[in-house]
Amino acid sequence: MSNCAIVGVNWGDEGKGRMVDLLTEDFDVVVRYQGGGNAGHTVINDKGKFALHLLPSGIFREGVVNVLGNGVALDPENLWNEIEETRAKGVSITPDNLKISSRASLLMPWHRLLDELEEARLKDKKFGSTKQGIAPFYSDKYQKKTVLAGELMYPERLAAHIRDLAEWKNLIISSVYGAPEYTEEAINEWLGDYCEKIKPFICDTGEFLSEAAGSGKRILFEAQLGSLRDIDFGIHPFTTSSNTLAAYAPIGSGCPSLKIGSVIGVVKAYSTCVGEGPFVCEMFGDEAEKLRKEGFEYGAKTGRPRRVGPIDLVATRYGALLQGASEIALTKLDVLSYMDRIPVCAHYELDGEIVDSFPFPAALDRAKPVIEYLDGWGTDISKARSFDELPEAAKEYVLYVQRAIGVPITYVSVGPERESIIIRK
Numbered sequence: 378m379s380n381c382a383i384v385g386v387n388w389g390d391e392g393k394g395r396m397v398d399l400l401t402e403d404f405d406v407v408v409r410y411q412g413g414g415n416a417g418h419t420v421i422n423d424k425g426k427f428a429l430h431l432l433p434s435g436i437f438r439e440g441v442v443n444v445l446g447n448g449v450a451l452d453p454e455n456l457w458n459e460i461e462e463t464r465a466k467g468v469s470i471t472p473d474n475l476k477i478s479s480r481a482s483l484l485m486p487w488h489r490l491l492d493e494l495e496e497a498r499l500k501d502k503k504f505g506s507t508k509q510g511i512a513p514f515y516s517d518k519y520q521k522k523t524v525l526a527g528e529l530m531y532p533e534r535l536a537a538h539i540r541d542l543a544e545w546k547n548l549i550i551s552s553v554y555g556a557p558e559y560t561e562e563a564i565n566e567w568l569g570d571y572c573e574k575i576k577p578f579i580c581d582t583g584e585f586l587s588e589a590a591g592s593g594k595r596i597l598f599e600a601q602l603g604s605l606r607d608i609d610f611g612i613h614p615f616t617t618s619s620n621t622l623a624a625y626a627p628i629g630s631g632c633p634s635l636k637i638g639s640v641i642g643v644v645k646a647y648s649t650c651v652g653e654g655p656f657v658c659e660m661f662g663d664e665a666e667k668l669r670k671e672g673f674e675y676g677a678k679t680g681r682p683r684r685v686g687p688i689d690l691v692a693t694r695y696g697a698l699l700q701g702a703s704e705i706a707l708t709k710l711d712v713l714s715y716m717d718r719i720p721v722c723a724h725y726e727l728d729g730e731i732v733d734s735f736p737f738p739a740a741l742d743r744a745k746p747v748i749e750y751l752d753g754w755g756t757d758i759s760k761a762r763s764f765d766e767l768p769e770a771a772k773e774y775v776l777y778v779q780r781a782i783g784v785p786i787t788y789v790s791v792g793p794e795r796e797s798i799i800i801r802k
């Protein structure tokens with residue numbers, strides 16, 4: 378099997394974690410290449426239930442090496458806490474199975490603070506940030522005002538660099554937001570409590586990946602969030618601050634020349650969206666509450682109720698195209714089993730016209746969903762392990778979605794557990 382990327386096709390929370398957990402068996406290396414602790418993968422396996430935010434989902438498989446590439450927002454505090462929590466459930470995490478890129482920028486304590494201060498300033502115009510400091514982090518990264526993880530190995534240079542950055546950040550914190558400045562003690566405490574702990578995992582991941590690829594090792598790239606949150610092609614400005622697309626994986630992992638053989642686009646059987654921004658297919662009222670409850674759609678990081686709707690074929694087709702998806706994993710089909718008839722957002726209506734291509738972000742507020750209905754199947758499908766075991770109406774739903782996206786659906790997930798999967802290839 379060639380290198381593979383598992384990516385989100387929609388707004389995130391599609392169930393990428395369970396797909397990575399399933400497929401890590403076939404891979405030697407799992408790489409996270411973008412994003413930070415602002416979203417979570419939920420993985421349920423023989424060791425328990427885990428909400429991973431930064432750790433790659435291959436961490437549970439013995440023999441798999443996990444990499445945090447240069448494209449991630451490396452938050453030492455969150456990462457260390459996650460390592461400790463995961464270890465406490467019996468998972469071994471050592472420099473042999475976790476490697477952090479020396480070129481990853483560190484998410485500093487002030488990034489989280491600035492995120493909070495800015496969301497508070499915006500009041501009702503807020504973006505719905507998870508307040509994990511991701512936007513301030515990436516802004517600083519592209520201003521070249523971050524510290525690279527590898528600098529932890531150069532203490533003198535590091536101290537001077539952090540002093541310069543703190544001086545600049547404190548100006549903004551105090552004069553723009555009127556908040557208390559960071560002291561040198563607070564920063565030293567953070568360095569000692571968290572940065573020192575992650576130091577043993579830091580290395581040149583580019584060299585590691587290039588050697589791994591050269592010796593025939595199979596690499597799995599794991600993305601966070603989904604196409605519609607991509608900074609360049611998503612629902613700007615309600616996107617995340619990084620590129621969520623498969624095309625960015627080789628760059629964000631540390632080895633730009635790596636090739637990706639297959640891209641598995643993960644699509645949920647219905648839609649969910651966290652935070653603010655246009656969400657054309659949104660359902661409201663009791664219908665939404667029921668779907669939210671059935672799908673347990675509450676944020677992995679924040680516990681916030683997610684906005685829900687039927688599958689949005691216009692957005693999904695666009696998302697799959699952006700990802701260059703060669704196959705689709707359709708997740709959470711079991712959640713729809715309670716519905717007598719299943720709504721799908723088949724088209725948009727924009728200024729009186731039916732459209733099938735995803736509108737420019739500024740036009741999205743004017744788009745209305747065109748809903749069609751498919752037959753429900755009215756029975757539990759969570760035990761189905763082959764396509765033929767599914768009721769006719771469930772099969773028809775899968776085939777309808779496949780036709781609409783134009784990419785083969787090779788996996789149908791019917792439950793959160795590793796084995797609750799139908800493989801169609």
Ligand code: GDP
Binds near residue numbers: 395
């Ligand atoms: P990710 O960020 O894309 O990994 O998405 P989440 O962590 O939000 O995963 C979606 C949630 O749905 C998790 O709680 C999973 O355990 C769960 N899940 C994944 N696939 C299925 C499925 O096919 N059926 C059901 N019922 N739950 C699923």
